[in-house]
Amino acid sequence: MDILGTFELGIILSLFVLGMIVSFRILGFADLTIEGSFITGGALFAILVNNGINPFLCVIISMLGGGLAGIITAFLHCYAKISKLLSGIITLTMLYTVNLRIMGRSNVSIEELTVLDYLPYSWYEFSILLFICIVVFALIKIFLSTNLGLYLRATGENESLVKNLKVNPKIFIIMGLLISNSLVALSGSLFAQYVGFSDIGSGSGMLVSMLTAMIIGENIIRPHTLNRQIISAIFGAVIFQFLYSLALQLGVNPIDLKIIIGLLLIILLIVTKFGRRNKPSKNIGTNFI
Amino acid sequence: MNKNGLKYVVFSVIILLLFGCNNKGTGIRIGIVQYANQSILDSVYSGINQEFSKYGDQYKLEYYVAHGDPNLNVAICQQLVKSEPDLIIALGTPSAQVIAKNTETIPLVFSAITDPVEANLANTMEKPGGNKTGITDMSPFDKQVELIKMLKPDAKKVGIIINASESNCVAGMAYVREALENNQIPYEELDASTSAEIITSAQSLAQRCDVFFISPSNTLYENLGALKKEANKRKIMIVGGDKSSVQKIGSIGTYTYDFLEMGKNTAELAIEILEKQLDPGLIPVSRPKNTYLFLNIDSAKELGIEIPDSLLDKAVK
Numbered sequence: 001m002d003i004l005g006t007f008e009l010g011i012i013l014s015l016f017v018l019g020m021i022v023s024f025r026i027l028g029f030a031d032l033t034i035e036g037s038f039i040t041g042g043a044l045f046a047i048l049v050n051n052g053i054n055p056f057l058c059v060i061i062s063m064l065g066g067g068l069a070g071i072i073t074a075f076l077h078c079y080a081k082i083s084k085l086l087s088g089i090i091t092l093t094m095l096y097t098v099n100l101r102i103m104g105r106s107n108v109s110i111e112e113l114t115v116l117d118y119l120p121y122s123w124y125e126f127s128i129l130l131f132i133c134i135v136v137f138a139l140i141k142i143f144l145s146t147n148l149g150l151y152l153r154a155t156g157e158n159e160s161l162v163k164n165l166k167v168n169p170k171i172f173i174i175m176g177l178l179i180s181n182s183l184v185a186l187s188g189s190l191f192a193q194y195v196g197f198s199d200i201g202s203g204s205g206m207l208v209s210m211l212t213a214m215i216i217g218e219n220i221i222r223p224h225t226l227n228r229q230i231i232s233a234i235f236g237a238v239i240f241q242f243l244y245s246l247a248l249q250l251g252v253n254p255i256d257l258k259i260i261i262g263l264l265l266i267i268l269l270i271v272t273k274f275g276r277r278n279k280p281s282k283n284i285g286t287n288f289i
Numbered sequence: 290m291n292k293n294g295l296k297y298v299v300f301s302v303i304i305l306l307l308f309g310c311n312n313k314g315t316g317i318r319i320g321i322v323q324y325a326n327q328s329i330l331d332s333v334y335s336g337i338n339q340e341f342s343k344y345g346d347q348y349k350l351e352y353y354v355a356h357g358d359p360n361l362n363v364a365i366c367q368q369l370v371k372s373e374p375d376l377i378i379a380l381g382t383p384s385a386q387v388i389a390k391n392t393e394t395i396p397l398v399f400s401a402i403t404d405p406v407e408a409n410l411a412n413t414m415e416k417p418g419g420n421k422t423g424i425t426d427m428s429p430f431d432k433q434v435e436l437i438k439m440l441k442p443d444a445k446k447v448g449i450i451i452n453a454s455e456s457n458c459v460a461g462m463a464y465v466r467e468a469l470e471n472n473q474i475p476y477e478e479l480d481a482s483t484s485a486e487i488i489t490s491a492q493s494l495a496q497r498c499d500v501f502f503i504s505p506s507n508t509l510y511e512n513l514g515a516l517k518k519e520a521n522k523r524k525i526m527i528v529g530g531d532k533s534s535v536q537k538i539g540s541i542g543t544y545t546y547d548f549l550e551m552g553k554n555t556a557e558l559a560i561e562i563l564e565k566q567l568d569p570g571l572i573p574v575s576r577p578k579n580t581y582l583f584l585n586i587d588s589a590k591e592l593g594i595e596i597p598d599s600l601l602d603k604a605v606k
Contacts, residue, residue, distance in 0.1 A: 005367035013360070078356055082411055105456035109409030186310040195363055197409070199383050202359040254323075254354035257361075277316035 001170040004126060006245045009241070010238030012190045015136060016210050017233040018216065023070075024214070025229065026144070027176035028156035032088035033073045034184040035207040036095030037066035041188030042198035043099045044124065046108040055115045059189050066185020067094055070177035078170040086226045099200060114193035119259030129190065133234070141230055143179075152176050153226075212265065213240035219272045295577045300343040305419045307552045316349040317563060319375035322365055322388065324381025325357035329426070329548050332471050333380055333401050336552015337559075344560075355384060363387055370395060376559050379423075382408050389421055396562050400422035401548070403457035403505075414574045421570040422562075424555050428505060429580045430461060432544040433529040434468035438499055440541060440594055441526055444497050447476040450492030450516070450527075452506035453484050461505035476502070491519040503530035503540060526592055532583055539588040542600070544580045551577045 016038065023031040030171035047246040049055050069091055076087035116125050143149045154162050155172040162169045167246065192198040201250075217236020223229035295520055300525040303500045312458060321337065323330050334352070341348045345585060351374065355362035366387040379385035385399040389410055399410055400423055411417030414425075447469065452458050462478075469476050477498060480491040501520055503509065509516070513530070517538045520527050546569040554577050562569055569581070584604040589596050 002371040005371070006364070008364055009360070009367075072386045100454040105407075105454065105459060107456055108387075109386060109407075111409060191349070191359075195359075195383075195387050197370060197383070199359070201383070203359055206360065209358070222540065241364065243359075244361055245368060248353070248365060248368050251351075254352055258356060281531040 002235040010241040010262040013238035015187035019180040023180035038188035039203040041185030042192030045189040046198035050217040058216040062189040063182040067182035070181030074174040109197040318374040320369040322382040322384040332548040333552040338551040340556030404460035419426040422572040430464040431468040448498030458506040535583040542584040
């Protein structure tokens, strides 16, 4: 079993889950744009780095690209008054074309050095990813503890409270989706670097997988504080990836693989439920999924 | 049993599964990754399986399917590389790319990949380099274009609907253009990336062309009915496509591959590499050995075209 690879992929995807927590849980916005901005991140990175731009700059630009998609969704919701789900779906639909236009074709391989290639040997790839992950998680934690971050969290929990404070909640919806989509695009760009190519199909089913990862994380780490909520992203993503490896390890018929993953998931959720003696405490954030 | 006990039992079962299942048997181990359950890839795999089964227990196949899940694809490829099989066969571009990224030592044979050079799987078609070689499913466009020359020597203009956003279509069209220019056949291309655009493009082309050529665009393949409708209205000859385009859409004829045979060729290539200890990087990326001609006599009759006997003899049906 490739434990290192499982952890590396888990770390990359934990950024996706973190983005999801910001929009789904903290902001209370079920934003489907992320499935598209995941590909946008990878596509922008692949094209820019192949054109000889510094890989670190490429990562930042690809994050901005994903964030822009989030802003569009937020505008559709706040100003065009389209429902949350639908505005995400509309942006997601349009992103398909945008991503194809960015790449020019459906599959682009990365031919230049990436952020992960700066140090040799496989353990360094892991440490770079871990470093990026820790920095991003710390930044998000710090941001959510500032005044701005508190307003953002309040927007998700109780929008009318924010209005009573004479602050426009729309600003925080836009800010929240900008942050969550940038995180997802970062995850997408790291994923593309990790596998060595960007593919138009690489976002398919990602949203549902990562939603599962988020819920696994929350089942294991009861997120009744902000810190726990953020940390649950890492646990969720790594354990979810671990389930995949475990199912593969069983050596079942390829057709039965997905049912094995489902069964492992059921076992995991039951075990975490029974293993808990005290009653579940109140979770932070909105709990509509 | 109390709840804590149950917890420990389940965890120990998981740990046992993790470390207990290292079923490395005897024989030469071949790892096969397939990106998705799709008809072409499935038939390539059954071809590979048939060929290897001839050798009995000598080769041990380990077969994985990623079900089109990008995440699972990476997990499968990493695990496969980690288990160090003697050779890996990858079907589908994303799987081949991840395997190529993860190993530089285990020989990789890819198959059913339209453009290995564009996908960074080969440096050139003649000399792929590294540990990899394989078989491309780039259709024999030159032969398909020759059909136009043989069946309708006085063709005024060939209309082609393409999709510039599909990499396999762009790659394939390079060959089509070259073949058309070599045969001095005038042609016109229109770009269509949605079903609606295909209908308008077909209507527009129908006014100026007397032959339609089916480009390797997936969008076009999904909407061939629209092309057929326009062609029937104006008695335009359709050429090219795959077997089903000839049987269902009424394309007058095409040359194409048998994907089961492509699988067998893939397996033969893998066996050759293993038995003769060849360096895969030096083996040119090949196309399947045989092409098959399919003709639709009904549409030929409707259009009043005589199919030469030389072609009829070669055709599969």
